[in-house]
Amino acid sequence: MKTNRKSAEFQPNRVLSYFKAEWRALLIVTVSGLIYNIGLLTEPWFEGTMTGYLVEILKGTGQFSGMLMLVISFAVVTAVVQVSRYVKRFYVRRFANNVNRRMKETLYGSLVKKSRASLREEGEGNIMTKAILDVDDCVEGMRKFTTEIFDTGVALTAYLCMLLWYDWRLTILCMLFPPISYVTAEKMKKVIQKAGAAYKEQSGRLSTATLDRAENAMTYRVFGLEKKRQAVYEENLTSYEKAAVKANIWNAAMPPIYRIISMAGVFFILYFGQKNVLGTGWQAWSIASFTTFLVCFVKLSVKSSSAAKLFNAVHKAQVSWNRIKPLLPQEEENKTDEVKVKKTPVEALKVKHLSFTYPDGKKILDDISFSAKKGQIIGITGAVACGKSTLGKAFLCEYPYEGHITVDGAELQNMEQSVRTGIVGYLGHDPELFNDSVENNVLLGDSKNSDTYLNAACIKQEVAEMTDGKNTLIGSGGTYLSGGQAKRLAFARTLCHDKPILILDDPFSALDKNTEKQAFVNLQALAKDSIVLLISHRLYLFPEMDGVIWMENGKAVTGTHEELLKIVPEYKSLYTSQVHTAENGGAEHDAQKTSENGDL
């Protein structure tokens, strides 16, 4: 309960929330920061007093033991200052690391929930840049802000008080300059932000171009487009370099300028300070007072130029924050609920007047209705691009649909994601395998026996023949596997994580007829308590289905295989031609080895 309340309070799209969440680290930073800065303040005093004492010793009026005491005290204070500095830096770093981790986790959580379509729209490279570079820049801004609050804010106030105490008129005169450096920094804000935004934009484009080249390298080579792509890539690279140089120039050029402006008051100190020492100025000063004042002012100027520099870091962080903010949810989601998939048995599925339109306005499904019961396998087929996959994806609820998809009376799109995940299993065209072993790709952390599912997907024998059997690493996206192997492995994974409703989009497209038949028998056995919607162009198995959906122009005709043969001429001719071709020993897709399961 406590965690829930805490999570609800945390708002990932608010910067302040990250500071609040790290209050412990910030408290330590505050305490150590105060000690550090107060300790630092004593330095000009020590330096001034020691200079004054040295003059007295040289004159013969000062004692060496007095000087020794001063040196020892200075050493002790310096040690305390350095320890506090170390503690402060350690906790500022810890604060930054925690915020970085939390932001990246939240962003990752939000990105993985986005539909693949919307991720593609944005560009994978741009998303990667946001997830890595922007978060880093944002946190760097927060870290600098936290550090400078103490290194600058506290120190500036204290130095100022000290200067006023020595000579308030000279202080006012000298203090005209640091605000000028702040104003300059503020004025430069737009230029720096613009350069930073352009750099981020280019960085995202370059990542997208790099991914595009890597992913489609084969296509570009085969179609002789490599040179053209190279030119596009180099264009991107040049724009990126230009943007990076511009952003860096602005970032690097400004701090020295801020420092020079802040330091301009030194001229007044040299002029009016010597007058004070000679007794003709506003105050009567000793050499020690003059040195203390000068050292104090130099330190103050350096600090104020860091404050101006801080503005730049914050401006840069703002650019990054504005890019990632829309991707961060308003409230932190309850992570424990999220991973707890609620597996619910399903007796009946009803699809009523289902229509679906993609965000670009293209209506693909138009008033589709059908129903299915537990244990049934429904075949879905139709002309190319008639919306079969879209019908399957409607069950994932990535986009809202019109009409109803009800599971035992409950509307699918109104369910919590965790409930829906426990109900709908999906195998799309893309096997989506990850860079791990065969077994881990199937089990996804479960402790079942993967052999059952590898066998059911008719790939067990091939896996056994691999170098490390089930432990063989398959490379990123399953690159070390053939297309057919990748599809069957993904099929094994879907069977392993059986769900009450299984959407299988062309799962057998890379199988020969015999293997396909065997895989279908295995599917019937393993999914006997599920409702399976099997999308396919190949109709050999359709006579064995409990129902068939023929799709055309967004509409659906439903019935049994026999009924559809009678009422849909296109279905009949497609089925007859396929069976006829097969009987005549027609061409098959990738010839696979005979199923290890049967003698078909």
Ligand SMILES: Nc1ncnc2c1ncn2[C@@H]1O[C@H](COP(=O)(O)OP(=O)(O)OP(=O)(O)O)[C@@H](O)[C@H]1O
């Ligand atoms: N994300 C999307 N945004 C907009 N339109 C899309 C999207 N995905 C698919 N479409 C369009 O929807 C239509 C149906 O596509 P879908 O993939 O559902 O057809 P299909 O029947 O499965 O095709 P195939 O037989 O080739 O597998 C196509 O015209 C396609 O261009």
